[in-house]
Amino acid sequence: MKALVLAGGSGTRLRPITHTSAKQLVPVANKPVLFYGLEAIAETGIREIGLVVGDTQAEIEAAVGDGSAFGLQATYLRQEAPLGLAHAVLIARDYLGDDDFVMYLGDNFIVGGISDLVERFAASRPAAQIMLTEVGDPRQFGVVELDADGRVIGLEEKPAQPKSDLALVGVYLFSPAIHAAVAELKPSWRGELEITDAIQWLIEAGLRVDSSVVSGYWKDTGNVTDMLEVNRLVLESLEARVSGHVDEASELIGRVVVEPGAVVERSRLVGPVIIGPGARIVDSYVGPFTSIGAGCTVSGSEIEYSIVLPRASLEGVRRIEASLIGHDVEVTPAPNTPRAHRLVLGDHSKVQISS
Structure with missing residues (x-):
């Protein structure tokens, strides 16, 4: 056959x-x-x-x-x-x-x-x-x-x-x-x-x-x-394994795999999660059901229930969920722009504005 x-x-x-x-x-x-x-x-x-x-x-x-x-x-x-x-x-x-x-x-x-x-x-x-x-x-x-x-x-x-x-x-x-x-x-x-x-x-x-x-x-x-x-589904079957470097300031919870050459510093990883070879996770949170590919960088960011392909970088991003991020992608925060509220209020109004 x-x-x-x-x-x-x-x-x-x-x-x-x-x-x-x-x-x-x-x-x-x-x-x-x-x-x-x-x-x-x-x-x-x-x-x-x-x-x-x-x-x-x-x-x-x-x-x-x-x-x-x-x-x-x-x-x-x-x-x-x-x-x-x-x-x-x-x-x-x-x-x-x-x-x-x-x-x-x-x-x-x-x-x-x-x-x-x-x-x-x-x-x-x-x-x-x-x-x-x-x-x-x-x-x-x-x-x-x-x-x-x-x-x-x-x-x-x-x-x-x-x-x-x-x-x-x-x-x-x-x-x-x-x-x-x-x-x-x-x-x-x-x-x-x-x-x-x-x-x-x-x-x-x-x-x-x-x-x-x-x-x-x-x-x-x-x-x-x-x-x-x-x-x-596949991550659910992972067995925890740390072959890379995880510093003492980091916390690994549940089924987390850190592949050879990967570095985790001052970060919190909640499994099931896999961190690919040569990836760097710094000052970040990686939540359940996330795959981080080889050579990726996640710095000052939060990501959960996502797939990140090799050599992508996430820097300073507050929260990413349910995402598929391609090879060599760079994700960074948008620049801060001045914000203002334009109001026309009648007498005796009460307004609440989030700053």
Whole structure:
């Protein structure tokens, strides 16, 4: 079995971060979200992976290399434009050959891995096996309809009138039968070759499509809110560790990780928090669910429930919350400007003004 990992796409919902960075490399607890997926694939025993890449190929390739750091053998497959998940399967046809494969969306995050899913597929070998989860607004996802016995009977991509609240999770398992389905597809109203249409083709051809509902945690990390939530979840599993320098005037509370080369001086850190290698935290407060990247500086500032990417600096900022701060960003206070109140008051007025 092989793996097909989708690591292209423009990441429009994470702009402006993704104007200069691949969305799959935005870090969760100071590790790119893509790496969690690669580790999950390696845990299944799969060794050969094809990475479908686009305009950010150079950045993805620099981060993943030949895959050996993950126990994998990586091959890069260029997708010139993001024309749909089924299009990714189409361009990977020669690489995949006649092997079964797992298709994994590189910006998805699944707690608990996919080993059980892969074992179940290998034991029963349906034409396709999909993962589902209940969502609040199915119109944003590929939606699956089940019959009374729980069999998959229909799929639709981002429907205006969803027939269920079960959405496709970004992990799919396919036999080579999917290639015949993909070859028959026409672009959807979105101009893409939809994987939902390909799976529907399998169903209509009388082939078996199995499904299971995700029991663990799943998130598509395509927007800032979900990135922060996944960061929170991963930080919850931290074990406290101090490998850098923390002076006696600082206070560390709860699960706090201070990586090698990091310095904490006269500061208060309330976990779960991770401070990356070479970062400096001085005269500051870092609150729960915050990841500070490598080489960052936080001085005279307060930050909580946020992700700060490498080499960013926060100096003299009173309070930052629920934020995603990019590489090499500088955050400083705005200059003080004179303030005045212009009043027209009637007789016997009483006015309270905050100074």
